[in-house]
Amino acid sequence: ELRNRGYHRLGNVFIKAENYGELIENRMRDFLGKKKPEGRVAVYKLLWDLGSYINNQASFLYWCSRNKIPVIVPGIVDGAVGYQLWQFSQNEDFILDIMQDEKLMSDLMWEAEKTGALIIGGGVSKHHVIWWSQFAGEGLDYAIYLTTADEYDGSLSGARPKEAISWRKISTKSRHIFVKGDATVTLPLLYLALLQKLKI
Numbered sequence: 001e002l003r004n005r006g007y008h009r010l011g012n013v014f015i016k017a018e019n020y021g022e023l024i025e026n027r028m029r030d031f032l033g034k035k036k037p038e039g040r041v042a043v044y045k046l047l048w049d050l051g052s053y054i055n056n057q058a059s060f061l062y063w064c065s066r067n068k069i070p071v072i073v074p075g076i077v078d079g080a081v082g083y084q085l086w087q088f089s090q091n092e093d094f095i096l097d098i099m100q101d102e103k104l105m106s107d108l109m110w111e112a113e114k115t116g117a118l119i120i121g122g123g124v125s126k127h128h129v130i131w132w133s134q135f136a137g138e139g140l141d142y143a144i145y146l147t148t149a150d151e152y153d154g155s156l157s158g159a160r161p162k163e164a165i166s167w168r169k170i171s172t173k174s175r176h177i178f179v180k181g182d183a184t185v186t187l188p189l190l191y192l193a194l195l196q197k198l199k200i
Contacts, residue, residue: 012184021080028084038093042100044070072101074128109136116142120183122149122157130169138171139164145178146186 002009006017031053037046051065064071076082077096085096109115109132117129117140133140149158160178164170179186 012182024080025084028081029088032084032088036092040095040097040100042097042104043073043076044101044104046096047071047073070101070104072105072128073125074098074101075124105132106135109133112136114141116140118144118146120146120187122147122155122159127156130164130167133170134168139168139174140170140176141174143170143174143176144190145176146181146183146190147178148180148182 002014008015008017008020031050035049035053037049047061048065048068048070051059051061051063054062056062061071063069076098077085088094089096105128115133115136117133119126119129130140130143143161143164145161147157149155151158151160161170161174161176165172165174170176
């Protein structure tokens with residue numbers, strides 16, 4: 001029924017088809033056509049350029065670009081964004097060099113005095129941050145897991161902090177919590193609590 005009505009479903013979120021895949025691909029084509037990245041480019045640097053291109057204060061990437069905060073996206077080649085990056089690379093001297101991002105992750109972990117992660121959901125992004133954390137001392141010092149995934153099927157998304165502790169990805173001395181719930185509810189509540197605590 002959703003397909004017939006022109007909607008995509010992302011979990012409990014419905015998105016009009018014209019506001020997602022094709023729109024993202026068109027914007028990516030425009031961005032790449034204007035920016036014309038050349039040579040070997042780190043993902044986080046490309047995302048700074050994308051944030052600058054977006055030029056909208058409501059955008060997470062805009063603020064990361066403006067403040068040179070690196071955004072690591074290990075799964076960037078998946079989906080509409082990745083498809084446009086691949087298309088662009090077929091006719092241009094452009095290689096998305098994900099190894100530069102890996103070096104940055106390594107440097108950040110080795111240089112950090114303390115490490116922490118707010119993990120929303122699971123999958124490759126969850127594993128990426130906890131994987132690198134095992135090389136920084138005893139693992140993450142702080143961890144918050146927000147997910148609806150179950151533990152019983154052995155999936156990474158449903159894995160609890162105790163599993164990461166067994167791999168030295170979270171420290172035995174860490175402050176960590178697992179919140180089972182819908183992140184579209186739990187994350188705004190967490191944000192609200194933080195604002196109240198900081199009196200912002």
